[in-house]
Structures are given as C-alpha cells and as structure tokens.
Amino acid sequence: MIDKHGRNISYLRISLTDKCNLRCRYCMPEEGVCKRDHREMMTEEELITVVNVAASLGITKIRLTGGEPLVKRNIVSICRKVAAVEGIKEVCLTTNGILLPQLANDLREAGVSRLNLSLDTLDPEKYAHITRIGKLEDFNAGLKAALEAGFRKIKINAVLIGGFNDDEIEALANLTMQYPVDMRFIELMPIQDHDEFGEAAYVPYSKVLEKLPQAVPVEKDGGVAKLYRLPGALGNIGLISPINAHFCGECNRIRLTADGKLKPCLHGAEEYSIKGLDFDGIKAVFEEAIWNKPAWHGDLDILHRSRAGRNMNEIGG
Ligand code: SAM
Numbered sequence: 165m166i167d168k169h170g171r172n173i174s175y176l177r178i179s180l181t182d183k184c185n186l187r188c189r190y191c192m193p194e195e196g197v198c199k200r201d202h203r204e205m206m207t208e209e210e211l212i213t214v215v216n217v218a219a220s221l222g223i224t225k226i227r228l229t230g231g232e233p234l235v236k237r238n239i240v241s242i243c244r245k246v247a248a249v250e251g252i253k254e255v256c257l258t259t260n261g262i263l264l265p266q267l268a269n270d271l272r273e274a275g276v277s278r279l280n281l282s283l284d285t286l287d288p289e290k291y292a293h294i295t296r297i298g299k300l301e302d303f304n305a306g307l308k309a310a311l312e313a314g315f316r317k318i319k320i321n322a323v324l325i326g327g328f329n330d331d332e333i334e335a336l337a338n339l340t341m342q343y344p345v346d347m348r349f350i351e352l353m354p355i356q357d358h359d360e361f362g363e364a365a366y367v368p369y370s371k372v373l374e375k376l377p378q379a380v381p382v383e384k385d386g387g388v389a390k391l392y393r394l395p396g397a398l399g400n401i402g403l404i405s406p407i408n409a410h411f412c413g414e415c416n417r418i419r420l421t422a423d424g425k426l427k428p429c430l431h432g433a434e435e436y437s438i439k440g441l442d443f444d445g446i447k448a449v450f451e452e453a454i455w456n457k458p459a460w461h462g463d464l465d466i467l468h469r470s471r472a473g474r475n476m477n478e479i480g481g
Contacts, residue, residue, distance in 0.1 A: 165222045165450075167428075167457040175417045176223045178211065179480030180242065181231040182422055186260050187296035188282075189360060190323055190352060192477035194296055197231070206424045206439065208238050212245045214420060214438065217446045219251035221454075223418075227256045227280075229480035231422065234263035240270045247275025256280065258321075258481060261306025262298070268306075268313035279310050280319045285329050286336065294328065311343065319346045319402065326367035333375040340397040348389055348402035355431075355470040363466050369403040376401065388414065406430075412460035418453060419480060426450065428457035430479060431470040 165173045182197045206214070215226060226246050233239055234257075247255045257271065258280040264271075271279075283303055284294050291300040310318055322329060322336055329336070333349070340347050349372045352365055369390075373379065379392035382400055388411040389402030405411070412429075419427040424439030426449060436453040438446045464470060472479060 165454050167454050169413075169457070169459050171414070171416060171457070172222070173416055173418055173454050173457070174223055175225045175227070176215070176218045177227040177229055177417055177419045177480050178214075179229050179231060179420065179422045179478070180211075180233045180236045180239070181205075182478045183235055184230060184232040184260070184477055185235055185262055186232070186298045188284075188323075189294055189296065190325070190355075190476070191481075192475050197477070200423070204423050204439070206420075206422060208242055208245070210424070210439070211242060212249070213443055214446055215246050215249045215252065217443055217450060219249050221447065221450055222251075224251060225254040225256070226252055227258060227480075229258040231477045231480075232260055232262075233257055234259050234267055240267065240274050243271055243276050244274040247277075254278065258282070259306075260295075260298070260303065261310065262302045264306035264309040264313075268309040268315065272313045272315060276315075278317050278319070279315050280321055281307060281310070282321050282323075283307075283336075284322045284325065285332055287332070290328070294325075307343070307345075316344065317346070318344075319348055321348050321350055321404075323352050324349045324367050324369070324372065325352050325361065326364045326371075328365070330367050330371055330375075333372050337372075337376055337379070337394060337401050340394060340399040340401060342398075344398040346399040346402055348404055350404040351407045353406055353431075353470060353476075354464065354466055354468075355472055356475045366407065366466055368408040369405040370408070372401070372403055406461070407464055410460060410464070412458075415457075418450075418457070421474070421479060426453040427472075427479060428453045429461055430481075431461035431464060431472050432458055433471045433473050434458075435473075 382391040425435035
C-alpha cells in the first residue's frame with residue numbers, strides 16, 4: 165500500500181480501548197474516560213476482520229495499544245487471533261506493564277512478539293505523581309514478569325519532560341546496563357489540553373545526548389528512533405523526536421481507534437469510520453485513508469498543538 169507521497173504503509177496500530185488503569189498527566193484526564201455505549205466500540209470479531217483486510221493490503225506489523233490494552237478482558241484471545249492472520253509477521257503490545265505478572269506468559273504463548281513498556285521515572289514518588297495513581301513497584305513486577313516469560317528486545321519508553329525527568333536521563337539510560345532492554349526517550353507531544361506542561365517541559369531529544377556523551381551511534385533497526393549505545397550495554401538508547409526532527413517522511417503507520425476510526429496521521433483531524441462495514445467496505449476505506457495520508461503532521465509545538473482532536477489514550481500513541 166503506497167500512499168500518494170510514495171510511503172509504503174505496512175504497520176497498523178490498533179487502540180483496543182480508551183480505558184486505562186493509570187492516568188498519566190500528558191495522556192488522559194484525571195477523571196478517566198466518559199462512559200460510552202459498548203455498541204460504539206469495535207468488537208473482537210470486527211477487529212479480526214480489520215486485521216485480515218489490512219494483511220490483504222500489505223500490513224505486516226500490528227501494534228496493540230490503548231488506553232491500556234491489558235485491561236481488555238479478551239486481550240489474550242485478540243492477540244492469538246491477530247497473530248494467526250496470514251501475512252502478519254509481528255504482533256507487538258504497548259503497555260504500562262502493571263498487569264504483566266498475570267498475563268505475560270499467556271501473551272507470549274498467544275504469539276505476541278514484542279513488548280514496549282512505559283516508564284517515565286525511577287523514583288516511586290514521581291511515578292505516583294506522573295501516573296496520578298500508579299505504584300512503581302507494580303511496573304517493576306511487570307518488567308520482571310516479561311523477562312521471565314521470555315520476551316526479548318523489550319523497549320522501555322519514557323516521555324522526556326523538562327523539569328520532571330530530565331535529571332534522570334543517565335539513570336534511565338543505565339537500565340540498558342542492567343537489563344537486555346532498549347531505553348527510548350520520546351519528546352513530549354502537545355496534545356489536547358495539558359495546561360500543566362509549560363514551555364520548559366518540551367525538551368528536545370538532543371538533551372539526552374548532552375547527558376550521555378559516552379553514547380555511540382548505532383545503525384537504525386527499521387524503526388523511527390535514532391539509536392545509540394552505552395559502552396558495555398545490553399541494549400540501545402532510542403531517541404524519538406516527533407517535534408524537533410519529525411520523521412513523517414518515513415512514517416509507515418496507520419492507526420485504528422477503539423471506536424473504529426482510521427487515523428492516517430496521529431496529529432491530523434482526519435478520521436475514516438469503518439465501524440459496521442464488511443470486508444470489502446473496510447478495504448475501500450483503508451485504501452482511501454492511506455492514499456490521503458498527509459505528507460507531514462504540520463507544525464507541532466506549544467503554540468501549534470496537535471490537531472488530533474482526541475487525547476492520546478483515545479488514539480494509542
Ligand atoms: N497504556 C499503554 C502505555 O502506557 O504504554 C499504551 C497507551 S499509551 C497512550 C502509549 C504511549 O504513548 C506511551 O508510551 C505514552 O508514554 C505515550 N504518550 C502518551 N501521551 C503522550 C504525549 N503527550 N507525548 C508523548 N508521548 C505520549
């Protein structure tokens with residue numbers, strides 16, 4: 165599936181739910197999500213049809229995200245069915261990790277290839293602050309469970325927030341000395357109304373390199389992160405810069421929200437509904453959405469906020 169700008173779209177990110185067991189300040193409101201009629205949301209059967217359509221059009225990689233994908237009652241069944249779709253080579257999950265002690269073994273057995281875990285700080289008080297309700301010990305138990313279940317190439321994602329965790333760049337990067345994981349720093353994106361984050365919170369990715377002068381560049385692995393490595397480390401440091409060095413020219417993604425809207429661009433207002441359509445109907449909408457994927461996300465900074473029209477928990481990141 166080639167879009168009108170010549171990009172080959174091979175990666176579908178599916179948000180399974182808007183709900184989450186944390187309330188990260190940059191992601192969702194404190195009160196959680198508005199209760200929605202379950203008939204508005206994609207069913208397991210509809211999701212599997214979408215994945216079959218996507219695979220028939222050339223999608224090879226699926227990421228399941230949210231909200232928090234692991235709060236979905238039928239998460240293991242969804243993973244198993246997605247992994248079984250012909251043409252799907254990778255099924256990845258992005259999770260806060262809290263429910264991994266209960267689920268890691270089942271997810272691995274169901275065919276999940278890789279996990280991305282979210283962790284912004286190593287300080288229990290700061291973790292409780294940024295997640296509003298989380299406990300760092302629960303994340304730690306989740307990481308341990310993922311490693312024990314045999315997951316490899318785990319990526320830990322931290323949103324880089326000036327004045328909050330830029331003093332922990334070295335400590336977070338040092339996780340790659342301790343565990344076989346990649347540690348990735350993602351620039352904070354101005355989406356919806358996170359008024360509490362002023363200009364100083366929007367730190368460029370170059371700040372990470374200033375703090376890690378010993379890091380050496382490593383060849384990219386096909387993803388969007390610029391890669392570095394600390395001498396003697398077991399994993400890489402990844403820098404993801406949607407703001408200061410956007411990678412729209414190499415974007416190979418399309419997103420599906422939990423209420424069945426295809427979003428060709430994370431920060432664009434355009435959405436294409438596929439809820440209630442059959443295989444051929446979904447296919448036609450996919451083709452239209454991909455063809456119309458914008459060349460780039462447009463200006464994105466504190467003055468030009470995302471035009472996504474949704475909080476990140478309603479898109480999937
Ligand atoms: N609940 C899961 C988790 O915690 O990873 C998956 C959903 S979460 C929306 C996916 C990713 O989006 C997380 O790594 C999160 O840190 C990131 N994210 C959310 N809001 C963001 C923002 N405003 N800027 C940058 N990254 C953000």
